[in-house]
Amino acid sequence: MxxxxxxxxxxxxxxxxxxxxxxxxxxxxxxxxxxxxxxxxxxxxxxxxxxxxxxxxxxxxxxxxxxxxxxxxxxxxxxxxxxxxxxxxxxxxxxxxxxxxxxxxxxxxxxxxxxxxxxxxxxxxxxxxxxxDGARSALMTRYESLTAREREVIALVTSGLMNKQIAGKLGVSEITVKIHRGHLMEKMGVRTLAELVKAYEALRPVLDKSGKT
Missing domain, CATH: 3.40.50.2300 (Response regulator)
Structure with a gap:
């Protein structure tokens, strides 16, 4: 070994x-x-x-x-x-x-x-x-566990929009956005918005190339 x-x-x-x-x-x-x-x-x-x-x-x-x-x-x-x-x-x-x-x-x-x-x-x-590459691969595995709606929310959250603005864009309630946000942060293994932004930005080159954003 x-x-x-x-x-x-x-x-x-x-x-x-x-x-x-x-x-x-x-x-x-x-x-x-x-x-x-x-x-x-x-x-x-x-x-x-x-x-x-x-x-x-x-x-x-x-x-x-x-x-x-x-x-x-x-x-x-x-x-x-x-x-x-x-x-x-x-x-x-x-x-x-x-x-x-x-x-x-x-x-x-x-x-x-x-x-x-x-x-x-x-x-x-x-x-x-x-x-x-190993860290990015682990992040990608976490990202792929997100639902389609959670992927929409993570993109909007990390672009700087507030929960109320995201709710308006998606046509859902603000509480629904908060629930999705909590779930996706747990799945991504992050605790703060700063950590979420950092993780998402690390994935952007892969996501842009694969068209998964």
Missing amino acids: AELTTPIVFVVDDDQHLREALGNLFASVGMRVELFGSTAELLARPAKISAESCLVLDIRLPGVSGLDFQNQLAKLGNNIPIIFMTGHGDVPMSVRAMKAGALDFLTKPFRDQDMLDAVANALALDRSRRES
Whole structure:
């Protein structure tokens, strides 16, 4: 079970000696590591990853380049942090990669400590993202337990309307709004209006995308 939660680093480089050197480096500080000679090999791996992870990727690879692979991952909705390894002549390409969302790039040859520092930052970022995604998923489960009327009320409450105004908009009594408001706050696991607004705003990107608002 401990292995499932141990941070994992994926390394993709067609240079076998460099791959193995990086594998030994990451293993020496207690990280799991998986080595691949091409992006195709990585894609063939089972997709589910339960632990925080990052990708150390050579920008020049046979077949699909590191930059093209970064674009593929983005289209798949995979936002694993990426650290690019580059040659001196690849710096302009690396700048493009950074603009497209890469976390860092190291020019070969690089110091072991620079690579370890970059990976530590990437894993910390992925851990933070996973925690945020987990909290949002829990909130979404709570939101989906609301009735259709409660969803109408939460949207109006968090927009700043008073109970009386909400009652007028929905054509119901003010006491009915208060009842719905009490129920939805209990279901959302919040005690104050400020907490409710914060929770609803955290869900807005998901709700807007799915059309559930």
